[in-house]
Amino acid sequence: DAKTTQPNSMESNEEEPVHLPCNHSTISGTDYIHWYRQLPSQGPEYVIHGLTSNVNNRMASLAIAEDRKSSTLILHRATLRDAAVYYCILRARDFDTDKLIFGTGTRLQVFP
Amino acid sequence: EAQVTQNPRYLITVTGKKLTVTCSQNMNHEYMSWYRQDPGLGLRQIYYSMNVEVTDKGDVPEGYKVSRKEKRNFPLILESPSPNQTSLYFCASSFQGAAKNIQYFGAGTRLSVL
Numbered sequence: 001d002a003k004t005t006q007p008n009s010m011e012s013n014e015e016e017p018v019h020l021p022c023n024h025s026t027i028s029g030t031d032y033i034h035w036y037r038q039l040p041s042q043g044p045e046y047v048i049h050g051l052t053s054n055v056n057n058r059m060a061s062l063a064i065a066e067d068r069k070s071s072t073l074i075l076h077r078a079t080l081r082d083a084a085v086y087y088c089i090l091r092a093r094d095f096d097t098d099k100l101i102f103g104t105g106t107r108l109q110v111f112p
Numbered sequence: 113e114a115q116v117t118q119n120p121r122y123l124i125t126v127t128g129k130k131l132t133v134t135c136s137q138n139m140n141h142e143y144m145s146w147y148r149q150d151p152g153l154g155l156r157q158i159y160y161s162m163n164v165e166v167t168d169k170g171d172v173p174e175g176y177k178v179s180r181k182e183k184r185n186f187p188l189i190l191e192s193p194s195p196n197q198t199s200l201y202f203c204a205s206s207f208q209g210a211a212k213n214i215q216y217f218g219a220g221t222r223l224s225v226l
Contacts, residue, residue, distance in 0.1 A: 032212050043116075043202045043217030044155070051212070091212075099145065099170065100204075100215055102155040 004088045009107045012078045020073040020106050022088030027068050032091045035062065035073045036100070037084040044087065044102070047073065083110045114139045118203050118218035125193055126226050133188045133221050135203030142208035144186035145215075148172065148199040155202065161186055162208055193225040 005023040012018040024033065035047040048055055048062045050071070055062040061074040075082055085105040116137045125131055137144065145160040147170075157170030161180040175197055177189040186205075190197060200222050206215040 034214075036215075041220075043204075043220050044215075045217065046214045049212060049214070099157050099160065100155075104154060 004090060004103055006086070006088050006103065006106045008104065009109065011109045011111065012075075013111050014080060015077050018075040018078045018082070018108065018110075020075070020086050020088075020108065021070065022072070023070045024088070024090055025069045027090055028092065029068075030092065033062065033064060033068075033071050034089045034091055034100075035060070036087045036089060036102075037082075038087070038105070039081075039084045047086070049091075078108075078110045080110050080112060083108055114216065116203055116205055116216050116218040118201075118221050120221060121219065122222050124224045124226065127194055128192050131190050131193060131223075133190075133201060133203075133223070135186045135188065135205075135218060136184050137186075137203075137205040137216070138184065139205060139216065140183065141205040141216075142183070143213075143215075144180065144203065144205045145170070146176070146178065146186070146188050147202045147204065149202065149220075150199050158188070158201075190223075193223075195225050197223065198225045199223060 034049040036044045037047050038044045048060050050062045063072045085107050087102050087105040119134045142163045146158040147155045149155045156172050158176050159170050159178040161167045164183050167178050200220050202220050203218040204215045206213045
């Protein structure tokens with residue numbers, strides 16, 4: 001699986017937008033970009049995923065660069081509950097395994 | 113409600129005493145997996161299963177066993193636990209075979225081996 005690079009930590013104030021970057025310069029044409037987050041004392045949970053086009057769902061938006069070498073997870077209005085470790089993961093179109101490879105992620109702190 | 117259920121949530125045991133951590137999912141997923149999470153090492157896959165009676169080793173399988181006799185259940189077995197297996201364990205499940213598939217995780221089992 002291709003590697004991703006994320007900042008170790010980021011900070012935000014409550015109700016402000018948060019842009020969490022992820023670099024994946026070795027991404028292949030069929031790799032999906034997934035984001036998961038892990039709230040304190042909980043298991044990872046799915047946030048959003050995309051292939052080429054920008055994606056929106058009730059939790060967040062995913063902006064994918066035109067060359068697909070980077071992406072940004074956007075939380076439109078951060079809440080205290082969004083404080084978590086966010087993982088950017090590439091998933092290859094590989095039918096032999098469905099393993100998620102977690103990196104170190106970005107720890108997001110949200111201040112009131 | 114779609115969910116992955118692990119039991120127990122917390123477990124303290126002693127070296128060598130066999131234990132089983134159960135995992136059950138209600139989403140009819142083919143793929144199930146076990147991860148362990150340790151400080152500084154992140155989440156690492158222990159074993160996975162592509163379907164009933166099909167299991168394979170992940171990255172850190174030593175000291176663990178699994179079985180997949182039913183589609184919904186994927187227990188993790190520690191035949192002779194040792195202190196280095198003290199960790200936070202997560203079970204996950206998903207439909208199998210597509211990179212767009214979402215994985216669902218259990219709430220975790222915190223295991224301490226004394």
